[in-house]
Amino acid sequence: MANLLDQLKAVTVAVADTGDIAAIEKFTPRDATTNPSLITAAAQMPQYQGIVDDTLKAARTTLGAAASAAEVVTLAFDRLAVSFGLKILEIVPGRVSTEVDARLSFDTDATIAKGRDLIAQYEAAGVNRERILIKVAATWEGIQAAAVLEKEG
Numbered sequence: 001m002a003n004l005l006d007q008l009k010a011v012t013v014a015v016a017d018t019g020d021i022a023a024i025e026k027f028t029p030r031d032a033t034t035n036p037s038l039i040t041a042a043a044q045m046p047q048y049q050g051i052v053d054d055t056l057k058a059a060r061t062t063l064g065a066a067a068s069a070a071e072v073v074t075l076a077f078d079r080l081a082v083s084f085g086l087k088i089l090e091i092v093p094g095r096v097s098t099e100v101d102a103r104l105s106f107d108t109d110a111t112i113a114k115g116r117d118l119i120a121q122y123e124a125a126g127v128n129r130e131r132i133l134i135k136v137a138a139t140w141e142g143i144q145a146a147a148v149l150e151k152e153g
Contacts, residue, residue, distance in 0.1 A: 005027060013030050013031065013094075014027070014028075014029040014030055014031075015029050015030065015031045015032065015033060016029040016031075016032040016033070016088075016092070017032075017033050017034075017038070018032070018034075018038055018042070019034050019038040019039045019041060019042030019043070019084050019088075020041075020042050020045070021042070021047075021048065021084070021087050021088060021091065022047065024088055024091050024092065025091055028091075028092075029092060030092060030093060030094040031092055031094040031095045031096065031097070032088045032091075032092050032095075032096045032097070033096070033097040033133075033135070034081055034084060034085060034088070034096065034097065034098060034099065035099045035135070036077075036081065036099065036101065036102070039080055039081050039084050042084060043080060043084075048084075051080075051083050051084060051087065052076075052080065054083070055076045055079050055080050055083045056072065056073075056076045058076075058079065059072045059073075059075040059076035059079060060072050062075065063075060078101075079121065081098045081099070081118075082098060082118060082121040082122060082125070085098050085122065085132070086122070086125055086127065089127060089131060094131070095130075095131050095132060095133050096131065096132060096133070097132070097133035097134070097135050098118050098122075098132065098133070098134060098135065099134075099135040099136075100114045100115055100118070100134060100135065100136050100137070100142075100145075101114060102137060104137075105136075105137035105139045105141065105142055106137075106139055106141050107141060108141040108142075108144045108145045108148075109145075111136050111137070111141065111142055111145035112145045112148050112149060115134045115136065115145065115149045116149070116152075118132070118134055119132060119134065129153060134149060136149070
């Protein structure tokens with residue numbers, strides 16, 4: 001007899017709401033969603049230290065040796081969701097959603113720019129945009145940004 005999760009999967013789509021890659025591997029959802037707090041929690045787990053280290057190194061390389069530690073950490077955190085998203089996409093057959101920073105919720109132009117940047121990062125890694133969902137705030141400004149991004153595919 002199937003367990004409860006398998007029974008649910010038979011009648012609906014299972015979506016993981018976590019940054020814990022091991023949990024995603026264990027429960028095999030079709031899609032996954034992340035947000036900054038989930039990624040922060042996962043990034044503190046020892047098994048994901050390699051992802052964090054690689055992202056920090058890449059940020060340092062991008063910014064150069066003269067960049068401050070704060071600048072490197074800011075860029076790395078910005079890219080960490082995509083780094084985790086890329087790992088998750090190796091597991092799930094469907095999509096991964098990545099959230100635009102909530103601090104941009106009331107800035108339409110900044111939300112659009114961040115959405116484009118996230119898609120560009122995934123595409124630079126060889127991921128088709130059809131596998132990515134960009135989450136934006138449901139503010140008036142966020143909805144305006146979502147309309148623009150939707151038109152762009």
